[in-house]
Amino acid sequence: MAAEGPRVALFATCLVDLFRPSVGFAAVKLLRAAGCRVHVPRAQTCCGQPAYNSGDREDAKRIALQVIEAFEDADYVVVPSGSCGGTIACHYPGLFADDPDLAARARALAECTHELVSFLVDVMGVSEVTARHPATATYHDACAGLRELGVKGQARTLLDTVAGLNVRELPDSEVCCGFGGTFCVKYPDISNAMVADKVDAIVSTEADTLLAGDLGCLMNIAGKLQRRGSRVAVRHVAEVLAGEPEAPPIGEAGELS
Amino acid sequence: MTTHRPSAFAENVPGALADDQLQQALGNIKQGFVAKRARAAGDLPEFEALRDHARDIKDHTLNHLDAYLERYESRVHAQGGQVHWCPTGEDARRAVVDICTRVGAERCTKGKSMVAEEIGLGDALSAAGVTPVETDLGEYILQLRGEPPSHIIAPAIHLNRDQIAEDFRRAHLTLPPQRALDTARALVDEARGTLREHYLAADVGITGANLLVAETGQSVIVTNEGNGDLTQNLPRVHIVVASLEKVVPTLEDASTILRVLARSATGQEVTVYTTFSAGPRRPDDPDGPEEFHVVLLDNGRTGMLGTEFQEMLRCIKCGACMNHCPVYTAVGGHAYGATYVGPMGAVLTPALQGVEEAGHLPNASTFCGRCEAVCPVRIPLPGLMRRWREREFERHLTPLPVRSGLRVWAFAALRPRLYRLAMRAPLRVLGWLGRRRGRFGWLPLASGWTNHRELPAPAGRSFMDRWRAEGRDDT
DSSP states (O other): OOOSOHHHHHHEOOOHHHOHHHHHHHHHHHHHHHHHHHHHHHSOOOOOHHHTTOOOOHHHHHHHHHHHHHHHHHHHEEESSSHHHIIIIIIHHHHTTTOOHHHHHHHHHHHHHHHHHHHHIIIIIIOOOEEEEEEEEEEEHEEEEEEEHOSSSSHHHTTTTTTTEEEEEOOTTTTTOSSSTTTHHHSSSHHHHHHHHHHHHHHHOOOOOESSHHHHHHHHHHHHHHHHTOOOOOEEHHHHHHSSSSSSSSTOOOOOO | OOSSGGGHHHHHHHHHHHHHHHHHHHHIIIIIIIIIHHHHHOOTHHHHHHHHHHHHHHHHHHHHHHHHHHHHHHHHHHHHHHHESSSSHHHHHHHHHHHHHHTTTEEEEEOHHHHHHHHTTHHHHHHTTOOEEEEEEHHHHHHHOOOSSSSSTTTTTTTTHEEEEHHHHOOOOTTTTTTTOSSSSHHHHHHHHHHHOOOOOOOOEEEOOEEEETTTTTEEESSSHHHHHHHHHHSSEEEEEEEEEGEESSSHHHHHHHHHHHHHTSSSSSOOOOEEEEESSOOOOSSSSEEEEEEEOOSSSGGGTTTTTGGGOOOOOOHHHTTTOHHHHHHHHHGSSSSSSSHHHHHHHHHHHHHHHTTTTSOOOOOOOOHHHHOOTOHHHHHHHHHHHHHHHTTOSSSSHHHHHHHHHHHTTTHHHHHHHHHHHHHHHHHHHTTTTTTSSOTTHHHHHHHHHHHHHHHOOOHOOOOOOOOOOOO
């Protein structure tokens, strides 16, 4: 890593923290390879989106303030999730609309917060990776990354440089997988219909690997593929871009880490 | 089968998902409306700029709504028409029924109007002894079936041709029973023939309005069937039923809205018929009604002005949000139990019927954002749905388990050290239990998830704990 590279604070997200640490380590590896100095602030838990989207604005504000305090010293905040990244980058400033000082701090944080893959390509100018991953993969555009943060071509650009990886376009790749945070347990039948359509589309590509940039969507899709008995491997895109993933595919057995 | 109440949404869902015929009909939306809208938007280089312009026109009008409505009214008066201001649906029903009674109407024809659906105008007319006949093909079919619309521009989108043929055989008893009704053409021809007699016999014609133009006092309707023209030109009396946010300042503004409306709704550059009407027949006009009335409905809308929900009043009722909504296209419109369905209905219905009754609708969204991405007037629909969730939460309408769950979770999330400590043991246990399969088919308290899908097992140790043990912050 370059001693004078930008200081990047990694916001791991609660799902990566609890379910899939390998994504966090892959993000660190990619950021360092791009010349960033990475640190992981200790005072992080969650971005507050579950409270925010449940209408609990006060708790969302308290959690947002905790994130602002823990991350505002960094040059950039990078998040391996378009959904959590979008919450910080697009929604935090609005939470503090009635407090000019906090709103200014929220805006400053919002402006330096990026989703991981788009940060690598758009900010750090990364155009290729050195990874190798022999597979035929298809890629799902997770909603918040796509529509809030404009993450679309960046992942494809980098995936095209992974040795041995063949990427096929997913039909209706921009249609929601039905996860939606608490939606998937509040309206399980509708969520199931949506993820069933997504799984049909994935299977129709005959790819052996499904990639996306948001762990919530990935757990939903992996869970449905596996319930159907499918052998498609599901991974976070960062794991493939970083190369030599330490963890087995999502929902598959492997070494306890 | 479905209950027409927004509070019955969750009960309506399983039936809708299990209805194979409905699912097939909904599947057509993707290839139809979605693909056509994408093509139409792509073919017009200035489409995104037009959307901004349409949004600005509506915002400007809403900020000066009183002035534009008064100007519209004075223009209608000057042209010999009357405007009836109706604060509630009851007022609007009474205004229409009173006109019909005064002119001794027995039969009326009715163009498609979501506002008429909103206020239950058809039933009010029938109760007053005036037989209403729907002239929009989709609405006509639904009238035969006694069903509400399931889509704001394609009211019978949930039906297939065979069902419609059956309805026609049941309703049109004077026609030969063995006639062929296996093509869309045959169905359209039969409806046209039947409706022709109604157009000629009607005393009153009722239409909605896509736009009201303040500078000219005109009301504008767009149709693809031409039924609106026959509905408003042939009878003695023409009644326009419109909600008051339909007004725009000028004809130029109306044309901007029409350009984004047709493309967003059906992917057309312009609808087949765009009809402007202004007042009753003048001495030199070859045709037109003797009386012209505008029934202007508020029904809670002015209460949205100046609030966080004002942006919803920009809506031009194109239906693009529902065509692109994965929830709407999974369950169809009837499950919503409301006049307005899909994302726009999820924001508007709580405003019209109360969030106590309609709380499900803004909650049944993944916030995928596709609706906002296609809305021609850029209404932030997911953001407004979230605002309704906030109103629910403030008023303690959010279910208790969700509230207490959030409280416990937020308490921990705000104490990172406690959070880490509290997660350590459960992660260990779940990681150990899931080590052989890497996932769970069932877990206590997780049935909402595991009824339909496997739950990936956590790794056993959190990223933050592992980073502390193995990682190193760069300086």
